[in-house]
Amino acid sequence: MISFSQVYKRYPNGFEALKNVGFTLEAGEMALITGHSGAGKTTLLRLIAAIERPTSGSIIINGQNVSALKSGAIPFLRRNLGLVFQDQKILFDRNVFNNVLLPLQISGFSSRAATGRVRAALDKVGLLGKEKARPITLSGGEQQRLCIARAIVNRPSILIADEPTANLDADYARDIMDMFRSFHQVGVTVFIATHDAELLGSTQQRVFTLDHGELTT
Amino acid sequence: MSAWLSHHFHAFALAIKRLAGAPFGSLLSIGVIGIAFSLPAGIYVMLENLQALSGRFSGAPQLSLFLKLETNQDQVAELESRLKQNPNVASFRFVSRDQAIEQFRQGSELADVLDGLARNPLPDAFVITAKTPSPEALEGLRAELGKLPQVEHVQVDSDWARRLDALLKLGRLAVLMLAALLSFSVVAVAFNIIRLQILTMRDEIEVAKLIGATNRFIRRPFLYFGAIQGIVGGAVAWLIISLAIHLIDEQLEQLMRLYEINFHLYHLSLEDSLSLLLFSAWLGWTGAWISVSNHFRQIEPR
Numbered sequence: 001m002i003s004f005s006q007v008y009k010r011y012p013n014g015f016e017a018l019k020n021v022g023f024t025l026e027a028g029e030m031a032l033i034t035g036h037s038g039a040g041k042t043t044l045l046r047l048i049a050a051i052e053r054p055t056s057g058s059i060i061i062n063g064q065n066v067s068a069l070k071s072g073a074i075p076f077l078r079r080n081l082g083l084v085f086q087d088q089k090i091l092f093d094r095n096v097f098n099n100v101l102l103p104l105q106i107s108g109f110s111s112r113a114a115t116g117r118v119r120a121a122l123d124k125v126g127l128l129g130k131e132k133a134r135p136i137t138l139s140g141g142e143q144q145r146l147c148i149a150r151a152i153v154n155r156p157s158i159l160i161a162d163e164p165t166a167n168l169d170a171d172y173a174r175d176i177m178d179m180f181r182s183f184h185q186v187g188v189t190v191f192i193a194t195h196d197a198e199l200l201g202s203t204q205q206r207v208f209t210l211d212h213g214e215l216t217t
Numbered sequence: 218m219s220a221w222l223s224h225h226f227h228a229f230a231l232a233i234k235r236l237a238g239a240p241f242g243s244l245l246s247i248g249v250i251g252i253a254f255s256l257p258a259g260i261y262v263m264l265e266n267l268q269a270l271s272g273r274f275s276g277a278p279q280l281s282l283f284l285k286l287e288t289n290q291d292q293v294a295e296l297e298s299r300l301k302q303n304p305n306v307a308s309f310r311f312v313s314r315d316q317a318i319e320q321f322r323q324g325s326e327l328a329d330v331l332d333g334l335a336r337n338p339l340p341d342a343f344v345i346t347a348k349t350p351s352p353e354a355l356e357g358l359r360a361e362l363g364k365l366p367q368v369e370h371v372q373v374d375s376d377w378a379r380r381l382d383a384l385l386k387l388g389r390l391a392v393l394m395l396a397a398l399l400s401f402s403v404v405a406v407a408f409n410i411i412r413l414q415i416l417t418m419r420d421e422i423e424v425a426k427l428i429g430a431t432n433r434f435i436r437r438p439f440l441y442f443g444a445i446q447g448i449v450g451g452a453v454a455w456l457i458i459s460l461a462i463h464l465i466d467e468q469l470e471q472l473m474r475l476y477e478i479n480f481h482l483y484h485l486s487l488e489d490s491l492s493l494l495l496f497s498a499w500l501g502w503t504g505a506w507i508s509v510s511n512h513f514r515q516i517e518p519r
Contacts, residue, residue, distance in 0.1 A: 079429035106430040108220030
């Protein structure tokens, strides 16, 4: 469950990224958040993962008040979230397998259990045959799949993706969205920021719209 | 527990991998640490050997026991028996006042002056060799014998031993200061190496933080890296000292043979060797720790 109430985010230079944002996304729900660029989509997602803190208001994730979380507790919050970043943040110094392995190493999995999980995650995104490949040799769509595999390998209850279909052509984008839908179908809460209008047309999910930091729908 | 072990194993393996990943750089930094340590540790070994050697050369230092002028034969005999029973006395020799003046007359230009004296001004004396040559033991013996009623004055002939001891103490102080300075440089070396690593691994650290790594998880491989580098550096220092001792010992043996002394250089004891390794590991760890805590604040996810 993700719940925002009266959330404001103001930056030191005076820019107000979010103004009085309030909504609730129940566990197992899937929602899209859309809006022009600079509307505050990314800021909103970053607040969920406690990468940034709100200026005021409360953010509840799975019953935890993130805005009041001590910094020592933040890593454990993030382990329950699957994050797909806008800039991907793939590590190019290691192969596909080791990129996906990283979250499991962080959680302290034994290498045998971790190997099984990594293969399962790669299988879900269709990259099983490329586990030894270097990320630089993957296509744009494959790199995005790699990011998703890394986000789901910990089996998080919430999956958050920032512009996962940016820079992908329509076919790839549809594939990626189908993948998110399949995670939603097995009970994962999915929250995706996008400005891809075509993507919105073909969906029946809840859609939030941000306009200059304010939630309009 | 198994997660904890797995974390530590992972961190250790990662540290080894990073060391092996840049072999040339690792060798250079380990060499720097090793040389920095070999200086104070080497001088320490030298001082220990010097002390052992000084014990060989000095033989047993002596005390001169001057008796009161009015002491008679019976009292001398009594004193003799006391000295025989004293456990700290290795041997002694009686020099009567007649013998003393005779020696003095033969060995000095002042024979004429002595002839002019009305009576013999010299006292009876015992020359005593102590069992233990340490300055403290000699001082104790001096105080003990000085209390005897027939004794006028006790002269300790071990001033040179005391001077050498003071010099050795000074040397140890110098070693400590040198060790402190070079320890600082070892910490600085570890600090900088870890700093460079952190800078080149910025992306990895940032991603790890974003997907739920605790600071401890990220810090651990760096700390292991610093400690391993330190301990290997310590081992290099030990090897340098061993080699030096081996080379010097061969030369020294020939020299000692000329003096008819059978002497071999001591190496660092097992305890000293272990302390050296542990201390160098600790220094590497400390440098890494300072570096990591300084630079982590700069790498917050953006």
